[in-house]
Amino acid sequence: MRVLIGGGSGFVGRELSRLLRDKGHEVTVISRQPGPGKITWGELESHGLPPCEGAINLAGENLMNPLRWWNESYKKDLFSSRIDTTKALAEAIAASPTPPHSWVLVSGVACYKPS
Numbered sequence: 001m002r003v004l005i006g007g008g009s010g011f012v013g014r015e016l017s018r019l020l021r022d023k024g025h026e027v028t029v030i031s032r033q034p035g036p037g038k039i040t041w042g043e044l045e046s047h048g049l050p051p052c053e054g055a056i057n058l059a060g061e062n063l064m065n066p067l068r069w070w071n072e073s074y075k076k077d078l079f080s081s082r083i084d085t086t087k088a089l090a091e092a093i094a095a096s097p098t099p100p101h102s103w104v105l106v107s108g109v110a111c112y113k114p115s
């Protein structure tokens with residue numbers, strides 16, 4: 001399969017990419033930064049979805065970023081980095097004449113008490 005992974009450069013995505021490539025699948029990462037084996041979110045929006053059988057979104061601002069204060073701006077980035085990337089990928093899939101068979105999202109999986 002050709003698999004497109006938003007945020008595939010991160011902690012989960014690097015391992016998932018390695019596992020998929022080891023099994024013979026082709027991985028393209030969607031990133032904020034251009035590079036080998038990558039397309040940017042801007043390229044996804046302007047050129048549309050590249051041919052793929054699977055699409056995954058793991059992109060999101062790190063919830064434990066030690067360089068950020070827990071303020072409204074940080075909380076906005078936590079939401080928008082997940083929602084806007086998912087929206088961009090969903091729109092590209094909806095507009096594609098050959099949409100992927102699989103579409104997987106991973107985001108927050110737990111809630112914690114304020115303490």
Ligand SMILES: NC(=O)c1ccc[n+]([C@@H]2O[C@H](COP(=O)([O-])OP(=O)(O)OC[C@H]3O[C@@H](n4cnc5c(N)ncnc54)[C@H](OP(=O)(O)O)[C@@H]3O)[C@@H](O)[C@H]2O)c1
Nearest residue numbers: 007009010011012013031032058059060061062081106107
């Ligand atoms: N790791 C865990 O234990 C864990 C647990 C529960 C849930 N999750 C969720 O699973 C997903 C993946 O986790 P992860 O640990 O692999 O995440 P991660 O390494 O912190 O980040 C994944 C990727 O998101 C992109 N990203 C970061 N900030 C962004 C921003 N402001 N706007 C757009 N993209 C941004 C980065 O890619 P580029 O720099 O290439 O753009 C980064 O490589 C996240 O949604 C996370 O909340 C993870």
